Amino acid sequence: MRTGMCALALGLLAVVFLPTLPATGWLIGMLALALMLLPFRTYPLAFFLLGLSWACIGAQWALNDRLSPALDGQTRWVEGRVTGLPQQTEEAVRFELTDGRSRAGRLPKRIRVSWRDGPPVRSGERWRLAITLKRPAGLLNFHGFDREAWLLAQRVGATGSVKDGQRLAPAHNAWRDGVRQRLLAVDAHGREAGLAALVLGDGSGLTTEDWQVLQDTGTVHLLVISGQHIGLLAGLIYGLIAGLARRGAWPRGWPWLPWACGLAFAAALGYGLLAGFGVPVQRACVMVGLVLLWRLRFRHLGVWWPLLLAFNGVLILEPLASLQAGFWLSFAAVAVLILAFSGRLGPWSLWQVWTRPQCAIAVGLFPVLLVLGLPISLSAPLANLVAVPWISLVVLPLALLGTALLSVPVVGEGLLWLAGGALDGLFVGLAWLAGHMPAWLPAQVPWAAWLVSLLGAVVLLLPRGVPLRGLGWPMLLLAVFPPRAPVPHGQVDVLQLDVGQGQALILRTRNHTLLYDAGPRAGAFDLGARVVLPSLKKLGVAKLDLLLLSHADADHAGGAVAIARGMPVDRVISGETQRLPALLGAQACVSGRQWVWDGVAFELWQWPEAISGNAKSCVLQVQANGERLLLTGDIDHAAERALLDSPLAVPTDWLQAPHHGSHSSSSWAFLERLAPRSVLISRGRGNAFGHPHPQVMERYRALGSRVYDSAEQGAVRLQLGAFATPEVARGQRRFWRERLP
Template sequence: MRTGMLALSLGLLCPIFLTALPSVGTLSVLAVLCLVCLWRRLFPLAFFLFGVCWSSLCAQSALDDRLARQLDGRTLWIEGRVVGLPEQGGQRVRFELQDAQSRRAELPRRLRLTWQDGPALNSGEHWRLAVNLKRPQGLLNPHAADAEAMLLARGIGGLGSVKDGVRTAPASGAWRDGIRQRLLATPANGREAALAALVLGDGAGLAREDWNVLQATGTVHLLVISGQHIGLLAGLVYGLVVGLFRLGWWPQRQPWLPWACGLAFAAALGYGVLAGFQVPVQRACIMLAVVLLWRLRFRHLGVAWPLLVALNGVLLFEPLAALLPGFWLSFGAVAVLVMVLGGRLGRWPIWTAWGRVQWFIAIGLLPPLLALGLPVSLSAPLANLVAVPWLSILVLPLALAGTLLLPLPLVGEGLLWLAGGLLGWLFDLLGWMAAWRPAWIPPALPLWSWLLVCLGAFLLLLPAGLPMRLLGWPLLLLAGFTPRAFVPPGQVDVWQLDVGQGQAFVLRTRDHTLLYDAGPARGDVDLGERVVVPTLLKLGIRRLDLMLISHAHADHAGGALAVQRGLPVGRVVAGEPDPSWPADACASGEAWVWNEVRFSLWQWQGADDSNQHSCVLKVEASGETLLLAGDIDRFAEQAWLQGFQAGPVDWLQAPHHGSRTSSSAAFLDVLRPRGVLVSRGRHNGFGHPSPLVMARYAARHIAVYDSAVLGAVHLRLGSFGSARGERERGKFWRDPT
């Protein structure tokens, strides 16, 4: 039976690795084969085929529930009910609308909407809204999280920005939102938002600095992932019953074990309802139910059995949960504990056992963290060694008790004030650890190197004394020694990053790296910090020889400071001076050679606005040429054509994101590029790229590589090959290009 359960889990996981879902005909054949296998008692194969069919059908249903293509970019009046906990961030409100309806079109069951300068919204309210709708899609860069996959897994069928709206019915049944408002209004030593995250799983109010501290110390799971809280509370209740029994204070006529298991699950289920019963909570409750049932009745089955049952229970209920990083990390952590602590915990002193638990989890979760492209916390074992008991024994009980006792004057408020103080001390300690050992963003590993790291982790998790165990250390250390991508002399590895309505190009020769523009920054959203720096690190780039900022507009220069904070920069050159960061002026005619690749700069001396001041970069590699033109307009283009560098190029960065004021016919006729790279945001307010410009490209048979369609675009200059977008890497949930 255990083999059958394993086969079922493999079948349920199989579709998420496919480039396209099986057709109806293929699924029909698989279903027939499944029945034949059942008849012939080939149960493992039958379970596997059933898992593939069920997971594929659920995935196809989720795809069918996405916003129709003909509605992408349209503005409609829709009606629906606000669900979950709306996120109030600055002047922006982000919330989810359930059961949205429109008289003019059929809509997905759930939409995620953003309302700039919108009013305060409460869960349970009904609204009539004018919404500019978009298909669920996000930025897509190499080795980064796939927002489209995560939206699909969470059942978000469409995105949108609200233009106007009116409340049609007040909130009903929105008790969680009421609790959140009460928690945020109750003084708690400045940690009101953190307590709301701890009690309700709502991290929207956490400051950016708090997020950075939690990520750097590997303790995010303690504060905002409610599945972790479920286990902590259940363990606390179970331990309380065991303690009363051992002290002789438990009623002798009542068997302690059934009561311990029942009360632990009841507490966990109640907390799950309080936390919104989202997918992580559902997963935790299923796992906890299986573990408690195993503890109560089926201990003879071994410790791996409940893990398999929980895994299949989660995947049967929500097959697309496997698209979420938290799924792999939570089950991975449990699997590590099952492997290393089964039958051995009782032989260790409590603090020795607790320290080894953190060490084992750090080693065991390294491979999934590398595979998922997530930061690795170097201080996580030490941070969790202190934070988990501090939070579970002191803060969480006080926070939950204070929340339940808020109707009592002073009692609930006093408990929350004390919990907030304890949480503040913990944040102070974690902040010190984060400064001592910041999070490490590892470079992306090739498959063979990652498999060796997995082998190293497995060897280190084996019991001490086994042969070859110490060989795990050199294999594990391969995670920090990634083979550098080989770029032959005379060639340039070029990435146009997907930074929305902005621009950032990474150019890497064999020994040098140049960044042309650093992505946008607007308000509290800095894509230089969120996208450019992590992508550089994941590409194995630890230093920039040159950062060239075309001009001072925020969509090109906004991320410059974040890049300089994130990694060393040898030299900065800018088309326009900026007082916030020093830079050399763009010197028209300056040229240099890196690894047999020639780089040269140009700037129009007659420029009279910021766009015209753009510093233009020309790159020549083995006879193939790339022109990065910044935001120059047709007048600057005419000046370029009169210079000595004018002539045909192979690749052109669309000037000014394809604005109608650029890419003039005369400019294109002289350059005659075979491909143009467009960096822009979907449905941007500027109308980029202009249909007129796109028509000019089409008339000259110029291939267009649009970041809004393709995600990040990669080409190897000097090889005379073609460019490829990240979205072209086959995944069944990605929109075809």
């Protein structure tokens, strides 16, 4: 049976790797075959097919609930009910709408919307909203966060921005929102938002600095309700009853073990209900329930059995849970602890019980974090040694008890004041630690090196005395210094990132790196920090030889400060130095300036008569083995005419479409002279400017140019100098991604 359960788990996971979901006929065939195989005791294959079929059915239901393509980009009046806890920021309020109805047609069950400068919105209210609806989508970069997959796993069928609205009915059964408002109103040393995160799972009130501190110290799991919090509460109830029974204080007529397991599970469910019972909380409750059931009836089956049952149970309840990083981190952490604690002889000292779990987690989760592309905190073992017991034994009990007693004058608020003070003191220490040891984002590791690293982690988790256990360290550390294929001499690895309505291109020769534009920034939303800087680190770039900002507009230079703070930059050049922050120390773009890196020629140009803005964009031409790339920034028709009199006005293989394909650029004379074989367009999907303009696209088609559009194809990677077909991020087929046009 255990083999069958493993096969079921593999089947439930296999859907993640499918480029497309099987048709209905194939699903029926797989189910029929699985049922036919069961009587012949071919359990592994039968359970694998059953798991795969169920996962495909669940995934297809989620895809069917997406917004119709006919409504994509349309503004429609929608009536619906606000669910969950709305997130109020200085810029907008974000919330989810369910049971949406519109005369335009059927709508998804869940719509995630944002209302800029909108009024306060409460959970449980009914609203009539004018929403510009969009199909679930997001930026798509190589090795980056896949928002489309995340939205699918959340069962969000559409997103949108609210233009107008009116409240139709007040909040109904919105007790969680009421608890949040009361928590935010108490005096908790400025840590009211942290208490709301602990008690309700609502992290929207935490500042960007708070999240950065938690990430740098590897303690995010402590402020986001996870299996640890659910398990802790269940463990406290179980331990309390067990302690009473050992001391003879428990009623003799009541068997203590069933009562301990039952009340512990009830406490876990109650905490889960308080936290909104989202997918992570459901996963934790399933795991706690199965562990308690194992303790009550099935201890003879071994410690791995409840983990396997919980793994399958979570995926059966939510087949798309494996698309979320939290799913893998939760089960991997439990598996690491089981492996670290099992097979040991003799009792452990208190010091060992306190320190060994954190060391085991640091080693065991290292390869998991690598493959998920997440930052690795070097200070996490030290931070968690203090933070885990402090949160578990001090802050969380005070916060839960204070919340439960809020109706009692002074008592509830006093307990929350103590909890807030304890949490604030912890944050002070974590901030100091984060300042000295920030999180490390490693470069992308080849699969072979990662597998060796994973094997090394498993070897290190084995008991002492296992032969050759010491070899685990060099195997594990292979992922820190993985072998990489260098860029060939005379070629350039060019990566146009998907940064929405903005631009950022990474150019790497064998020994040098140049970044052309730094991505957009709008308020606190800085894609230089969120996309460009992580992409550079994933490529193994330790420093920038040149940061070239075409001009100072926010969609091109907005992320420059974050990049300059995140890694060393030897030199900054821009077409508009006066409008850039002084800390960048930008130098002016000089027409005719040339240099050669590793056999690759670079040349700058700028229209000398330009006054400011788009026309002053610094243009860069790159030549590698006779293949040319021209990066033009946002030059307009006038600047294009001037460029035709320069040495750069020659046939070009790759052209970055001026001004994102705007009607004010890409004149016919300019395109006819350059005759680009391929065109790169960087823009946001459904942007308000209408980029690229239909007339511009018609000119490219008339020239026979192949267009690579970031809004449609995601990031684009090409090897300049190899005359090869480029790679596009959306070309990595997954069933949840829109097909290439």
